[in-house]
Amino acid sequence: MARAVWDSTVGKKTVMAVSGLTMLLYLIVHMAGNLKIFFGADTFNEYARWLRTVGAPFLHEEWALWLVRVVLVVAVVAHAVSAYQLSRRDLRARPDKYVHKKARASYATRTMRWGGVILGLFIVWHILDLTTGTVHPGGFQAGRPYENIVDTFSTWYGNVIYIVAMLALGLHVRHGFWSAAQTLGAGSRTRDRALKGVANVLALLLTVGFLAVPVGVMTGVVG
């Protein structure tokens, strides 16, 4: 049965919907946590420290963190692999383009694929920058995320990469959340306006919430 689900276009879309919603849930928590940066360096660094001890003493230190990381890696890989395979299939199904072209579907819908690629590349940079510190500008200080974030958003390219990625995220969530609802069969005519509304609110909230941090650093509120 699992094989049949994976082989089906509808099944792959289900994988995309479930993995997408998993990542969305994580992003909401991530965004809310980020906003603690506006309460100062001590509060923020303490919060970051607490993230490593979630579930203690039942869970060993960092176990909860690694559990979340494993779930997220599985979600990202499942989402990307199904998207790649479905896109390949879609392009094969329509090899000849129309001579008379029309601007079709909304901007958010048309940018799902490239937006997804941008987000994938962003995640790689984001981890190398603020988790491992490999490409971090200035000296990376483990356990001092406040200072690290200020470093990153004090560079022009750090801001550009982040802002582009968060705009892509907003667009991706806008079409993605509503689409996931349709894929999982949760949409209906009476619920459609509500679902589109929730998708727009989520997209706006995440984009504005995440962008508040670099804007805070740029305006000197954080620093």
Add this chain to the structure above:
Amino acid sequence: MKLTLRVWRQKNADAEGAMSTYQVDGISSDMSFLEMLDTLNEELILRGEDPVAFDHDCREGICGACSLVINGDAHGPERTTTCQLHMRSFRDGDTIDVEPWRASAFPVVKDLVVDRSAFERVIQAGGYVTAPTGAAPEAHATPVPKPDADFAFEHAECIGCGACVAACPNGAAMLFTSAKINHLNVLPQGAPERETRVLDMVAAMDDEGFGGCTLAGECATACPKGIPLMSITSMNKEWLRATRKVKRSPHPPR
């Protein structure tokens, strides 16, 4: 009316095609789009040229034979079939682009004619009921709730023209397949095959090389019968329900 037509001409399935330009004059605004093409073909025949091949049958908007992507829209600018599209929707002096349905599952046979037998094979996979046939049964023998009957009828309106596939950026047949599945799955007559129908028809749709759904919504905009985009949502729901219920592999190797 005087019009410039740019029409896709392709000798056969293997030949290279291209857009050819024609001028037509003396077109009445009351003519249907197909009658306008008939006028062009009469001229082409008189000139000893090969007439433009296009599909048509009832010319009443109910058989699903006519197709044509007109100025980038499946069935043209109005929400109807090409045969029911009238020249009053265009203006004197317009240039109109006419192309065939584009999808790898709908190969071009000649000019504007495409092979839509992939749809027949999707239907063969489960678009029927195994009820005994014969004389029509007494109408009230099997009660159907009114909302279910309305839902079934809304989807039964699909004429299988393929405009959804032509309009879809992914060449997907989701709207067609979902209309056929929903039509039968909601009715008591379709209940015995409720699970196998959706699993087999979706598998057949995939086997034909149609694309997947990205919820762009182009299909529902193009559909001359107004099959709603939510039809696909209902199909997804049925499919997920069936995968949970049916323990066997839904499509055994053929």
